[in-house]
Amino acid sequence: MTDENTKKLEEVMSEQSVRGKVLAVTSGKGGVGKTNIVANLSICLAVSGKKVVAMDADLGLGNLDVVMDISCKSNLGHVISGQKSLEEIIQVGPGGVDVICGGSGIEELANLNKFQRQRLLEELDGIQKNSDLIIIDNGAGISSSVVSFCLAADHTLVVTTPEPSAMTDAYAMIKVLAAHDYDGRISLVVNMARSVSEGKRVYRQISDVAMRFLDIPVYEAGVLCRTDKLVSAVRKRKPVVLAYPRSGITSSIGAMAARLSRGAAVKTKEGFFKRVANLFS
Numbered sequence: 473m474t475d476e477n478t479k480k481l482e483e484v485m486s487e488q489s490v491r492g493k494v495l496a497v498t499s500g501k502g503g504v505g506k507t508n509i510v511a512n513l514s515i516c517l518a519v520s521g522k523k524v525v526a527m528d529a530d531l532g533l534g535n536l537d538v539v540m541d542i543s544c545k546s547n548l549g550h551v552i553s554g555q556k557s558l559e560e561i562i563q564v565g566p567g568g569v570d571v572i573c574g575g576s577g578i579e580e581l582a583n584l585n586k587f588q589r590q591r592l593l594e595e596l597d598g599i600q601k602n603s604d605l606i607i608i609d610n611g612a613g614i615s616s617s618v619v620s621f622c623l624a625a626d627h628t629l630v631v632t633t634p635e636p637s638a639m640t641d642a643y644a645m646i647k648v649l650a651a652h653d654y655d656g657r658i659s660l661v662v663n664m665a666r667s668v669s670e671g672k673r674v675y676r677q678i679s680d681v682a683m684r685f686l687d688i689p690v691y692e693a694g695v696l697c698r699t700d701k702l703v704s705a706v707r708k709r710k711p712v713v714l715a716y717p718r719s720g721i722t723s724s725i726g727a728m729a730a731r732l733s734r735g736a737a738v739k740t741k742e743g744f745f746k747r748v749a750n751l752f753s
């Protein structure tokens with residue numbers, strides 16, 4: 473973890489202060505790059521000195537562990553069933569990111585009795601207090617658990633690609649947040665763009681429509697271009713920012729992390745997990 477590439481990445485990342493405690497990364501369509509964005513953003517922020525927790529909240533297709541190359545031995549489900557403490561299920565991933573595997577535990581959040589829920593929430597809130605940022609890797613789509621995590625987060629990062637179906641689904645996600653009077657900040661990442669200008673065009677289209685029809689601002693988180701480096705990093709089971717610390721995609725993700733850190737102050741909501749649980753029930 474403290475290998476040469478991590479050091480190079482530390483050089484690339486500038487010191488920034490993170491505001492806003494919980495960032496939910498989400499999309500309408502699947503396969504747009506959420507998990508890779510969560511893994512690599514977490515690492516960039518962690519190597520710049522932040523205490524970052526990355527949580528896999530994708531019920532069906534969770535693979536944050538694969539992208540971060542850790543083996544998930546246990547998940548929130550084990551905490552809920554009383555087999556493990558929360559501390560025991562946190563696994564330290566590359567760059568020093570604390571990883572929580574959600575697994576079935578996410579689904580079970582909705583079905584806990586009052587006592588179980590209280591105990592779990594106290595543990596999770598302890599994690600929130602001891603970290604600078606929690607980044608949630610959501611599943612695709614607009615299921616109630618996905619929407620709950622976004623609504624409870626201070627900041628939602630919606631990921632799209634330039635594909636029309638991904639754009640439509642990203643807009644649908646933004647529309648759902650607006651319909652719930654989401655009071656956090658919404659930013660858009662355009663991933664797999666053929667060029668920065670194509671990505672910016674996609675950003676403008678979605679943010680214009682959101683402003684015109686939903687009357688909400690969608691901030692620009694940044695553009696990530698399609699690159700074989702990312703595909704090859706995934707094959708090597710190594711996050712791209714560590715596999716290729718001097719690549720274009722690493723500097724784009726690094727810039728995005730810095731921008732997220734600098735972003736307009738968002739009010740910090742306390743008790744994120746309590747809010748998630750309330751929304752689930």
Ligand SMILES: Nc1ncnc2c1ncn2[C@@H]1O[C@H](COP(=O)(O)OP(=O)(O)O)[C@@H](O)[C@H]1O
Pocket residue numbers: 499501502503504505506507508509663664696697698699700702703706
């Ligand atoms: N910037 C990119 N350039 C090239 N391929 C990408 C890029 N981002 C994502 N991919 C491809 O998309 C696949 C799915 O990414 P993933 O992060 O698992 O998406 P999601 O979590 O949204 O389902 C990756 O394994 C990779 O092959």
Ligand SMILES: [Mg+2]
Pocket residue numbers: 506507508530533534535609610
């Ligand atoms: Mg994923």
